[in-house]
Amino acid sequence: PDTSEIRVIFQPMNRVLTVPAGTPLFDAIGLAGIAIESICGGKGTCGKCRVILTAGTCTAAPEAGTGCRLTQKERDEGYFLACQVTLTRDAEFTIPVESRIDSPQILITLPVAPAGIEPAVMRYRVETAPSNGLPFASRSIRFAGYSGLRPRISDEQYKALLAAETPQEATLSTARSPPAVLAISPAGTASPLYGVAIDLGTTTVVGCLARLDTGAILATASSLNRQITYGEELLTRIGYSGSPAGLATLQRAAVSSINDIIETLARTAGISRTEILDTCIAGNTVMNHLLCGINPRYLELADAPVSRSPIQKNARDLGLAVHPDAGVYCLPNVSRFVGGDAIGDMITAGIHTSDEVSLLVDLGTNGEIVLGTRHWTASVSCASGPAFEGAGIRAGMRAMRGAIDHVHVDPVTGKVCWSTIGSAPPRGICGSGIIDLAVAMVQTGALDFAGKLNSRHPQVRTGPEGAEYLLVVAPETGTGRDIAITQQDIDYLMDSKAAACGAIAVLLKKYKCAVADIRHLYLAGAFGAYTDIANAVSFGILPRFTAATVHSIGNGSLSGAYATLVSTRYRMAAEELARHMVYIDLLVDTAFAEEYAAALYIPGKQELFPPSS
Template structure:
């Protein structure tokens, strides 16, 4: 056996000779970012061999100077002897510190209150289906010697009117000790069904009727975010977010579906999202709020269709195979204990319903939170996550589709890309004379990479400065040390030099990165165009555009239009609505009426399969240009570029 040691985690793993280095890391729970799932396409699994030799192949992702320093792609490297491997600092902390909406600023509060108003203004109540009651039960005597359980049922029948009371075995096992420790004075948490039936899910010593908690959870392909909620007042008590630990098995749903078909692949994916991602977030929130996990008795989650399958450990491969059939669209209520979620074991997890294989409950949640279902105007809803889902409609109709944007909007498949976390470059300006950049970094930390909003800014600024042409190719005749070409003649622009910032490596964007991002933005634009055209309409029909997803509040609408991500319509029509999936989960958690409305809306949505429209591929190819091959579709951008050409 060969000994493989990973730094800085100082984890040692035994490996077979010839075993793939990335698989060794995965087996030892060492996180190495691998969006392409080990096909050597993305170059993100770059690691440094500190000691020993490996069997590796050359790659354009590894520069000649890096190769001399010992850098290799883990996915394209075999273990042949004892080695010491160093993973980058970015990789070791990749799963923590995700930026989510704090809902504390005026703009964020406005988003929050607007979503609540959608519920209240449509006659729906904010009222949890979970109830708590303090009860003082008659103490047993020789003359009144019925069982503990019968004694509880008698009390609830006589005092609260429940003729049928239920509990499950784990609850029954706790009853004798809790009753005697409390002197038969307890608080029960229960779920009524109608006027006469209820199920007890928790029992606590004394009067704790002022403490009732639930969790809203958004399970994204790249990131997972959660709220801990006071179910009485709706107050957000704690929040937490992190990268989805499944990223080590692929950056998008297709790569993860493919990994699930491998031996024990599905089990590993389910374990990663529950035990390595969700449960640590829950523990953090409970600690921050000072509550016990057994006090959490309501749980609502949303995610795309693949994420929901992987969460439940349901085989997902049919999602990627024509005719793209999910195993379920509406999952049954599932107990937290069945998934080993860290909440009261009797808590039921409700998963918001999906619409189709590539339009999941996160979009259903977003439609609920955004209020499209009650709008008189024609609204486009765009979720700029890993998948790129789109909804168009109003109170009379809703149509939806998904486009294969990939993980580029969250930093995946971009050489220096990262999610929106501390150290991510989120805004960029470039001086058109010196080609020097001015950057804004999340939390004002040293730069670690560039997130989606920063990439949009950067490409738009490079286009306007003449650093790239409309195909995304770098101008080879500009006098700047920030523009350079490697031994493969692939051009790149240096956004931050490592020596200037004392960081591990230069932060750059390459022609390959730009091409990947152009394809991602082209998928979104062509999806919007095809969806509206399928109804016999054109883009002029749009009254409002709601932008959701992890790309964040830093997104510049102007820059997004300049690169052709969004249609060239009035800027005033655009609105960023935050993490609408998480907000929809919150509304569903707080209001049984909202949950019923959400299911009704889900049933009314019509899914459009873009691949069945012959015009879609033509639209996509035309959109893979900056901003578009048909520049007349972008009149304001055309004017800017003409002005720039004239000034040059």
């Protein structure tokens, strides 16, 4: 085998990298620190990781893997899919604008401090018993005001306490059992107690730094989850984790993503990372498994039993860049795809304290839906989210600069108009824009109630993949290429909307709730924050809840993690919710097939969409 080293240049970043011959181009892009779109995890099917060979040579996989996503014209112009290329000689590539992940719009909402601050880490004054002639090592100590299990204390800490000539304080963590003494310091000299709450999302990671004694939030930060390189969909990552090496890679990527956030938070607040003494993390079931190095392959099985106890570790065990003995509390999972993030949403929404029937909908990369009151809750999950985040759509992209985020029909001219994030030339269309566009296409006759493009409409033409709707012509775009929505894109969007609406319908049917019975609709995440809810109802993603008050709770996952960080009462509430929540696995539920089929029309079943009052 060729063991020589080759040089690869990436433009327009002017990034130069030396790698061994035979290195996959996709890996080299990651080593160069360049974030590039990838949904399929390197299978060559999503077509998002496009690059242009501008100098040198490379070896590409057979065209059978790429022909469905690259046209002959693109191949003639030097386009390749990065995941299908092996570097064999010096080469230079351009990463086109549509392939770059550039400053994505990440939702950060500041959590509200709970009424009572009761953190798992507190400081206590130390009292030592008089010697009374006892040997040095036999003297006892106690922590004033503390009642609970006897805490662990190292020999060094014990000796330091007994030898101290001034009053001392102990920083005590009850995050794990038995409790542990984290630090000893002279009374009144220690710095404030700090903790970090993290929302470990499939796509993004968001965190906040808080004072544990007051609940005050000192800094927030966000970034993309480094696991994206290995696939955007949960099932893709589960597949990648099938080998010990793959699982270790994804675990390191999750830890690195969180450590990036921690570094930013500590720097912003002007503190040392080792001053962070507690960490609470809310993530879906797969993210929790991957973070903690637990093989998630069994989650592919329908009705697989999932532990509902919270995963708790020491920071040292995971490699988190905080105090090595800091506790790490992962909000408990409920099922295969209803995890700690949904529990965080529930805590934020307050459904567990309300007598009124509420519905919680979180359509992220994975869709999680919960129905209930403080007396009972039931949940389902559905694979609907990616389409509403721009994934799986040929012209789809993340919510970042240049993404078409809203579309509407001009009431006077009847023309379809659009706006972009940052008012930049359009590069593609993100989730909120796709939903708006679907409704606009129905209103203008370009799309029928069955989700089929009308070939007689002036904006509908025949493209390389069949019928497509031309939204923006090439001269007006930021990529120099037309932005069009294909029939395949519409089919995928219809499938996603039917999955979401069908999942909600199953919950309503199981618990004999009509749409008028729902008093509160809680929408979590970017879907709730940025989507035009009226359009989501018109298209048929959400039923028309005629008597419900709609609440957008922002990043409920982060808010829930923060609540459990500053109050152990919320940890108990989270565990209670997870223990008693019913989960309905739609893969084996016969009612879902019926509800899904009925939702494959715009908007859907008549009883779910009564006329507006």
